[in-house]
Amino acid sequence: MPASGSSPATAVERALNILENVAQRPDGLTNSEISRKLAIPKSSASYILRTLERRGYLRRDAETGRYKLGLKILSLGGDAQSNLDIADLALPFMRSLVERVHLTAHLAVLDQGEAVYVEKVEAPGFFKVNTWVGRRMYLHSTSVGKALLAWLPKQEMEAIVRQHGMRKRTPKTIITMARLLADLELVREQGYAVDDEENSLGARCLGAPISDTAGNVTAALGVSGTLTQVDEENLPKIVEALKEAARRISRQLTRSGAAGAA
Secondary structure (H helix, E strand, C coil): CCCCCCCHHHHHHHHHHHHHHHHCCCCCECHHHHHHHHCCCHHHHHHHHHHHHHCCCEEECCCCCCEEECHHHHHHHHHHHHHHHHHHHHHHHHHHHHHHHCCEEEEEEEECCEEEEEEEECCCCCCCCCCCCCCEECCCCCHHHHHHHHCCCHHHHHHHHHHHCCCCCCCCCCCCHHHHHHHHHHHHHHCCEEEECCCCCCEEEEEEEEECCCCCEEEEEEEEEECCCCCCCCHHHHHHHHHHHHHHHHHHHHHHCCCCCC
């Protein structure tokens, strides 16, 4: 274990410093070199290095004892780049969508069993949606979350939901697997998902899937507004605009090949 006087913040700082310094040395660094260069007690450095190695962020050369970046770091970088590519490509279409329907638009990807916003375009007007890029949202209670879940293999979808649970966000939140499965079947049939005050009272949201070159759903495009803004009269034209924007983003991603593994 790390020294008792080492705070969690200090340990995190040291781990990040180690990763950054190893990244600058293609030939890697030994425990002693890291300890000396970063002024970290050798026992603490050893503990951090073993943890990073166990989690796949570093790998140790058995012959030289030098630590180099592991595949986990490389995969994280690839995932981040894919998400940034999707956000960059989607942004013009999101802006056009917001101009057309006057609702706030979000772009979300699936990450560790949650929907993560990677882009947002705020609609003008009094009503502001309390969201931000990087915010994590539940899958079962949001429109983008349902759009991300609906096209997953059933076994994978059920495993994610069971792992994270179905927290009751409002009286309208779906909290049973049977109801969720029925709702996701409807999502697949109509090509879009609805969050009808299921995540936040007074808000109604719609979400549509975005597909990559292989036809896999890698992101979801959503719009959010009040119950008045997204009412029965406005719903058809909003759905049409949302699905068209999602199709256009999918086509753009297919042409660019940027949706590798979002």
